[in-house]
Amino acid sequence: MGDFFAQYGGLLAQGTWDSVLMTLGATLFAYILGIPIGVAVVVTDKDGLHPNPAVNMVLGWVVNIGRSIPFIILLVAIIPFTRLIVGTSLGIKGALVPLVIASAPFVGRMVEQSLKEVDPGLVEAAQSFGASNWQIIYKVLLKESLPSLIRGVAITCIAVFGYTAMAGTVGAGGLGDIAIRYGYQRYQTDIMIATIIISIVLVQLIQSTGDFAARKLDKRNR
Amino acid sequence: MIQLDHVSKIFIGSEREHTALADINLTIEDGDIFGIIGESGAGKSTLVRCINLLERPSSGRILIDGNDITKLSGKGLLALRRDIGMIFQNFSLFQQRTVLQNVTFPLELTRTPKAQAEERARELLKLVGLANLAESYPSQLSGGQQQRVAIARALANSPKVMLCDEATSALDTMTTHAILNLLRDINRELGVTIILITHSMNVAEAVCNRIAVIDGGTIVEQGETKAVFANPQAPITRALLGVEGSMASGIAAEAAAFVAQESASAESSLAESSIAEPGKSTATEADAAAGSHTEGAGE
Numbered sequence: 001m002g003d004f005f006a007q008y009g010g011l012l013a014q015g016t017w018d019s020v021l022m023t024l025g026a027t028l029f030a031y032i033l034g035i036p037i038g039v040a041v042v043v044t045d046k047d048g049l050h051p052n053p054a055v056n057m058v059l060g061w062v063v064n065i066g067r068s069i070p071f072i073i074l075l076v077a078i079i080p081f082t083r084l085i086v087g088t089s090l091g092i093k094g095a096l097v098p099l100v101i102a103s104a105p106f107v108g109r110m111v112e113q114s115l116k117e118v119d120p121g122l123v124e125a126a127q128s129f130g131a132s133n134w135q136i137i138y139k140v141l142l143k144e145s146l147p148s149l150i151r152g153v154a155i156t157c158i159a160v161f162g163y164t165a166m167a168g169t170v171g172a173g174g175l176g177d178i179a180i181r182y183g184y185q186r187y188q189t190d191i192m193i194a195t196i197i198i199s200i201v202l203v204q205l206i207q208s209t210g211d212f213a214a215r216k217l218d219k220r221n222r
Numbered sequence: 223m224i225q226l227d228h229v230s231k232i233f234i235g236s237e238r239e240h241t242a243l244a245d246i247n248l249t250i251e252d253g254d255i256f257g258i259i260g261e262s263g264a265g266k267s268t269l270v271r272c273i274n275l276l277e278r279p280s281s282g283r284i285l286i287d288g289n290d291i292t293k294l295s296g297k298g299l300l301a302l303r304r305d306i307g308m309i310f311q312n313f314s315l316f317q318q319r320t321v322l323q324n325v326t327f328p329l330e331l332t333r334t335p336k337a338q339a340e341e342r343a344r345e346l347l348k349l350v351g352l353a354n355l356a357e358s359y360p361s362q363l364s365g366g367q368q369q370r371v372a373i374a375r376a377l378a379n380s381p382k383v384m385l386c387d388e389a390t391s392a393l394d395t396m397t398t399h400a401i402l403n404l405l406r407d408i409n410r411e412l413g414v415t416i417i418l419i420t421h422s423m424n425v426a427e428a429v430c431n432r433i434a435v436i437d438g439g440t441i442v443e444q445g446e447t448k449a450v451f452a453n454p455q456a457p458i459t460r461a462l463l464g465v466e467g468s469m470a471s472g473i474a475a476e477a478a479a480f481v482a483q484e485s486a487s488a489e490s491s492l493a494e495s496s497i498a499e500p501g502k503s504t505a506t507e508a509d510a511a512a513g514s515h516t517e518g519a520g521e
């Protein structure tokens with residue numbers, strides 16, 4: 001046991017760190033893209049603040065196409081694009097581009113769902129006080145759905161973490177990379193098990209942090 | 223003065239058109255508590271929502287102090303709405319904001335400095351009798367308390383007019399009377415014109431100086447409340463008054479209906495501090511008065 005850690009502890013720590021960085025980084029950028037997408041879908045909906053069937057339909061397509069491409073395919077298919085954007089298709093930087101592209105539409109849907117849970121009566125009340133559409137987006141839709149949005153962040157993080165393991169297969173590093181190179185290709189079962197345990201712990205951690213934050217922030221049912 | 227001049231509203235659905243309002247003519251004087259009464263689906267909400275252009279009339283004019291508001295759009299429209307407060311059947315309070323932050327909401331929209339907005343909000347909370355609940359969240363309040371917060375919020379911008387869409391329909395009889403009294407005080411002391419939608423003749427009789435009865439999108443009868451009650455003309459007015467002629471027993475019947483409704487539904491707005499009466503007082507009322515958590519009162 002001690003030997004194992006002495007030999008592979010550093011490797012596993014580095015892999016865990018890389019996975020965490022990729023997950024958090026990709027989730028962050030996916031939200032920067034996904035929040036405007038989700039908001040735009042809700043706002044341009046036929047019952048939305050600013051109905052626009054054409055924009056709504058195009059956004060719907062973009063989101064669905066984005067979500068229907070299996071990640072492993074997207075990963076290799078956009079390598080030239082990835083190189084163009086970040087200069088390499090390897091390492092954390094190289095993984096970030098496909099991770100963000102794959103998860104932004106997913107985030108868009110999550111944000112859309114959360115915003116649609118907001119009581120339309122609140123939007124109407126805000127309108128009756130002379131709120132502009134922008135004010136309604138910030139002060140009502142996003143604010144009232146905050147607990148739900150936070151739960152979405154946790155779900156997204158976990159999905160992205162799963163993607164990072166696949167990105168490991170094309171040189172992104174991280175736990176997925178270690179599991180494949182050591183656990184699969186060199187039959188080192190102990191390392192395989194270690195990556196699985198670390199993954200379980202990470203996912204649990206993300207989920208309970210998300211749950212805790214959402215509960216802490218939610219002012220309903222007190 | 224608010225004048226509706228040949229106002230119609232036609233909803234154009236995918237299959238058919240629906241005339242929600244047909245040629246409405248109404249004059250509401252400054253300082254009125256004007257009741258709009260009718261059955262469910264009669265067009266009451268649509269009518270009132272036209273006054274702050276939450277709904278745009280399909281035709282006709284709406285004059286406020288002589289200006290046709292139906293011509294407004296953009297910033298002018300938002301400014302108009304700031305001068306008209308509104309309260310709703312289900313209170314529509316922001317659940318993620320404290321009571322105080324709910325009341326400052328309309329002031330935030332105009333970028334009122336925070337300290338000034340909070341001072342104003344605290345004043346209004348005192349007015350509605352909830353000064354001690356400023357830091358609570360809506361889900362911690364009873365129905366009656368929530369409607370008081372909504373009233374304070376509607377008054378934040380010192381509106382000249384307040385629209386009340388079935389503001390007491392989700393409340394029990396006792397709470398209803400407390401809220402109606404508050405509205406009457408606001409009308410008298412602040413000079414706010416109140417337009418009050420209700421399906422209850424007793425609510426109308428309790429506070430309105432003038433009423434209009436609406437049925438199928440048309441005004442079938444209007445005038446001084448007393449006159450309409452004394453001599454109802456339209457069949458629907460008679461029907462709303464209950465069995466023809468038995469007006470005196472109206473309030474008792476209404477109260478009985480409320481009680482039946484209360485026990486039938488899970489609605490729990492029984493906890494209402496301000497109207498606690500000897501003999502009627504319950505443990506939940508005492509809880510609410512103390513400003514502590516009231517189970518289930520958040521609905």
Ligand SMILES: Nc1ncnc2c1ncn2[C@@H]1O[C@H](COP(=O)(O)OP(=O)(O)O)[C@@H](O)[C@H]1O
Pocket residue numbers: 233234235240241242260261262263264265266267268269
């Ligand atoms: N947005 C809408 N689209 C189509 N029909 C509507 C809409 N709003 C209201 N209506 C219809 O207009 C009529 C009047 O509705 P409403 O003003 O809400 O009545 P009330 O408030 O008196 O119950 C109803 O038949 C209702 O179905």
Ligand SMILES: [Mg+2]
Pocket residue numbers: 266267268387388
């Ligand atoms: Mg209505």
